[in-house]
Amino acid sequence: MAKALYMAATNQHVGKTTTTLGMLSSLMKQGIDVGYCKPAGQEHISWHNKLVDKDSFLFAQTMHFDLQPHIHSPVIMGKGFTAKYIDNPNNEELFQQIDTAAKILNERHDMVLYEGTGHPAVGSIIDLSNADVAKFLNAGVIIVMKGGIGSAFDRLTLCKSVFDQAGVPILGVIVNKILPEKIDKVRNYLGQRLAQVGLESFGYIPYDKELDYPLLSTVIKAIKGEVIHYGEPEKTNVLVEGVIAGSLVDLNDLNTEQKYLLVVSARRLLDALRKLDNIFWHQHNIQPNLAGIVLTGTSKVEERAKSFIDRYEIPTIRTHYDTYESIIRISRIEVKLNSNAPNKIVKAQKMIDEHVDIDRICEVIRLG
DSSP states (O other): OOOOEEEEEESSSSSSHHHHHHHHHHHHHHHHOOOOOOOOESSEEETTTEEHHHHHHHHHHHHTTOOOOHHHEEEEOOOOOOHHHHHHHHHHHHHHHHHHHHHHHHHOOOOEEEOOOOOOOTGGGTTTTTHHHHHTTOOEEEEEESOSHHHHHHHHHHHHHHHHHOOOOOEEEEEEEEOGHHHHHHHHHHHHHHTTTTEEEEEEEEEEEEGGGHHHHHHHHTTTTTTEOOOHHHHHHBBHHHHHEGGOGGGOOTTTTTTTEEEEEEEGGGHHHHHHHIIIIIHHOOOEEEEEEEEEESSOOOHHHHHHHHTOOOOEEEEESOHHHHHHHTTTTTOOOOOTHHHHHHHHHHHHHHOOOOOHHHHHHHHO
């Protein structure tokens, strides 16, 4: 029977998917024939008239395997799923779907990497929590947690209790998104505390801000924007590495190597472009480093501003939100891996190679 490893997380947005993708890549580099599955997913897309979890779709695209929804994404907890289950509570069918997928994956691979959903208790409402699924799969669990010491350990303790109650073994943790200047301190003190409670740490991964840069296409969705100029995919599938808020920009903080999003009232657009051009772009002798422009308000774009946009083919978006609300919405974007940002995927894989002890994980799995 194939070894089963279940990747869980203390909560959303700690980098579980990024870590799992890097883990899958690193295990393959070890020469291990490893499969992937998201047993129970929430965020999904329609693919060939079938529902499939977004992460399963991403992994298939990235790792180049033939996506089969009933195998790689057996249960989808979509809209109305919870109410339907409560009206007729019977999880045997759900576990049967997971079991079918697991049996096929076990036959195909020497090891299967399962990715959980959200925090450990997600799915409890339908008797399908992460702990329930991991136990059913007889999988050892690695918990991905966000870097820190006190609050990070407290959160881990809470999450670990869900698996403990189900009798699921925790193999260890991976500590992610640690501020680089604090990584030694976290490794020392959190590492000591983990050892005291019998938990092994397989790695400490520093925070990399590039992985949190959103695509312009993601920004457009967040602000419910309408592209009015240059909305081709090759233009909108670019990373937004910083935001310039209208006339409030501090030009001393700008980096010539980064691509910025200018968010400004349409009636102030020309003034903002002049300021940037005269004081920043001209001074550094560079072309405008704008990933895009977000226009707020209903004013028309002046012809001189339109000429500037056309000259440099800058994607331009209209939103009904004002500048302040647009900035807030952009700042709240939770960035997930996307196949349209291949550099991020390469970086995620590299970070696991550099900061996670894959050899030790393989050793623990074989001993388990």
